[in-house]
Amino acid sequence: MKKSLLLSMVLVMMLISACGNSGGKEAASSPDAKDTVNVWTYPVHGAYEDELTGLVADFQKEHPNITVKTEVLSWAEGPKKFDVALNAGSPPDLYFHSVDGTYVNTGLALDLDPYMTDDIKNDYLPGTLELAQIGGKQYGLPLYQFQWGWGGNKRILEEAGIDWASIQQKGWTWSEFEAAAAKLTKTLGDGSTQYPLVTDGTSLDFIEMLSRNNNMPDVLDESGAFQWNDERILDTLSFIKGLLDKGYMPKETAAIAPAKRSDMFYAGQAAIISKAIPYYDVMIQNRNKDIDAGTITGEKINFVLLPVPHNDAAPAKTTMGAEGYIAFKQKNDKGEQHAKNTFLVLDYLSSAKAGNSSNELVLPFVRKSQADLFAGKALGTEETIKASAIMAENIAMPVTLKLDTAIAAQMKQFKEQVVTPNIQALYSGEKSPEAIAKEFNSKGSQMLNK
Known part of the structure; x- marks a missing residue:
């Protein structure tokens, strides 16, 4: 009797153990199992x-x-x-x-x-x-x-005589942007400057958009060939330096965070903001409603979506x-x-x-x-x-989708370790476009095996 009871208990324990051990794998493979x-x-x-x-x-x-x-x-x-x-x-x-x-x-x-x-x-x-x-x-x-595009304040653009509707339809070149920027630069009533353009100094979005509009799809192209090693990147860096030197962008751009960039645009201190996605249209509509409701103060803005200007000798490209x-x-x-x-x-x-x-x-x-x-x-x-x-008709397809994954990882590392600090040095005036272009070339050869 005792042997029979003991045997029954052992069999029960074995059954419980078997259920416990199989529960994980079998449950995981069952469509109705909890997950x-x-x-x-x-x-x-x-x-x-x-x-x-x-x-x-x-x-x-x-x-x-x-x-x-x-x-x-x-x-x-x-x-x-x-x-x-x-x-x-x-x-x-x-x-x-x-x-x-x-x-x-x-x-x-x-x-x-x-x-x-x-x-x-x-x-x-x-x-x-x-x-x-x-x-x-x-x-x-x-x-x-x-x-990705740029966004404008319709009031400021129209006061300066900028034909934003034509720009939306036909695009604009770097030369055309600089001509518009000269008209958009002014001293406001409180003594502050109204800048044509504001961007933040913490990301690479700005140079990536401009370089794509200078016939460079990315640091590498789809075949993995290094792009940022010739006159095109030097021209792009020089264009940015020129905007800073002429006062078309704030000299403190290196220290401008994304939130500060938005604040300047909302305050009318900048005619154009980079980067701006079409969602800014809805965001600003909602902000205008809040101003009407008295929950926030400020000037209501009519938003204008603008393409990024392209080099005079390069086609327009939209980062998408x-x-x-x-x-x-x-x-x-x-x-x-x-x-x-x-x-x-x-x-x-x-x-x-x-x-x-x-x-x-x-x-x-x-x-x-x-x-x-x-x-x-x-x-x-x-x-x-x-x-x-x-x-969208000028879409620039992401290069990373075509690259070998190991090469894509190398490009990401190059941007983090080389491009980011050098762009911040450009904004702050610590390095010239020529010095940065030279470093891109040498570090690219080392890190990207190009």
């Missing part, structure tokens, strides 16, 4: 957190076994936090960003091709899925096409690409079913309803279903929408 997908994102637009909450709630009604945990990062600190997690082998399942070769190079970016159905592929507008591919493989799904969610696996792989669940969330967060982001940001849609759902609901002014469409 959690972690999403790190950013405040994409003013109402995005509420929009995301609604999308997640709707998704979980359809997939009650999948819990979606979201974390909204700050634009300032988020990239650092993500890089730390990625380097540790524990990135979130989904991360909001443009597809980057350096991410793919870690081996943790999830290849989405096995999960891409024909219905999903056919819903994307021509040329948009490719904006989230590296080497022909799909690593993310675009949420919208981003577009796509941002959306990239899928990742972890060093401790959670299995195939978790990957499938991650893709389900990814597709939902990029679905027709998610097209509200393009609508809010006044940017081109990426999916047919998005364009259909938001037809006739545009938030941007007709002027901005038309100007954006014209600028």
